[in-house]
Amino acid sequence: MALVYLEYDFKVNPLQPATDILIAELGEAGFESFVENDSGVLAYILKEEWNEGVLDDLFILEHPDFEITWTSKEIEQQNWNAEWEKNFHPITVGDRCMVRAPFHKSIDVEYDIVIEPKMSFGTGHHETTHMMLEHILENDFEGKSVLDMGCGTGVLAILAKKRGAGSVDAIDIDEWCFLNTLENVERNNCPEIQAFQGDSSLLKGKKYDVILANINRNILLEDIPIYALCLNSNGQLFLSGFYLDDLDAISSKCKANGLEFEKKLEKNRWISVKYVN
Template sequence: MQNYLEFDFKISPLQPWSDILMAELIEIGFDSFTEEIHGILGYIQKDLFKEEELKALPLLQNEEVKIEYTFTEMPNINWNEEWEKNFEPINIDDKVLIRAEFHESVEGMHEIIIQPKMSFGTGHHPTTHLMIQQMMDIDFSGKKVLDMGCGTSVLAIYAKQIGAGETKAIDIDEWSVENSKENAVRNNVELDIELGTADNLGHENFDIILANINRNILISDIPTYVTVLNDGGKLLLSGLCFFDVDDILEVCRENNLELKKKLQREEWVSLLLEKKLNYRL
């Protein structure tokens, strides 16, 4: 078991900055959070923490918000067990339920069953919620799908459950790859799961690409996504705060992607884009 550091971030004003801070902390290795009245508690494995990365976060330099923090080293306990104790099912529009095996089934709802561990991607984060909301209105029947930055592979599993054909899931984190394999078995779906980044994609082509990551990676990787996205194919993005949208859409326009639908939940946004026909880089 890994030793964790617990950071107590005091944030003033709290909104919209707490969600934005969490997004930036995820990029430097923080993997779970608890919301508090005064701010958030953030957790990171001790051996992954680099103080210079924390001090360099853009939000800590922003004069519109005041952020102070302290940290302590946590005892070496079973964090997965602690996480499981506090895991609650996620209900998306009374249509999709993300739950653990120990939760009761709900009649009439589409269910995704995952092993709850500390991870970005269990469904509790607003961006995962937004991605599934968008996916409800897309025809996945027989489509070849890519889930980039798959985390627990909730999105890839849901795609397969609603009719997707061959589906690939890629993540840079070894734990995510292993957990994705476990969750695919739990949901009786077949996924092609790989450790890696957009560099893995090569010349393979997809009808639908799901990318719930973060602004910087998306800006860097959108051109690569376009090269492997079929004409008329759909690119569904999230991991974005509302103030990221203009920068993302500029990159999308440069790569001949057309915005079809935008959803927002709290400070977070998802974008559904379509690759224009007969476009080649």
């Protein structure tokens, strides 16, 4: 039996940063996938997961600086790969790394990553993923044990491995992301990456030199104490998935758990931060 989805067509004016904030809030509300376009974003949620109050309490919809309208309709499961193929364009990060889909031509770069995104997050297009890729390019990963927490497509784990990381674990609570990571790990010839489905409870007794976590603010605040316990001496924690306004709260939680701020990157109010112990 085909899965039935609801498609919400949001018209957003001006587009940024409202579209990014809207996508982040919709993701927390249960929407599974998003396709950005020239007028806003298409958002998809399983009909069985929908409820009448699904858009209640979304901050961005009430913000006076943005005009956001929407319509919705019911659709049967469609060819998501075809949708991505129409809307997913290759990106380059620092002229050293290219993230592309299988249907894109490769170019001569140091790190060529092929991602079939399907309905998972993490193609490099969003500011948070892009900044995390920048961090990986700027730091030494040679021989280090790495965790990609909330791995989405597995793109961060894949670049870490290509940068010389030793063991790499990739974890996501979402089954679609877990399966997509398995596919992308194989596609990029990185069989050493171990993917797991679950949450931070899987980290009991684990130790890493580097932890990458591109997740939303609330989960990060809850899990930072666990990440701190999992870091080896002289470990590095890279976080993203939150706004500049959230930095004080994130840094305070890190400091309380023995982690010191070292560097931040910023794009369109989104930030990515490096902490060390």
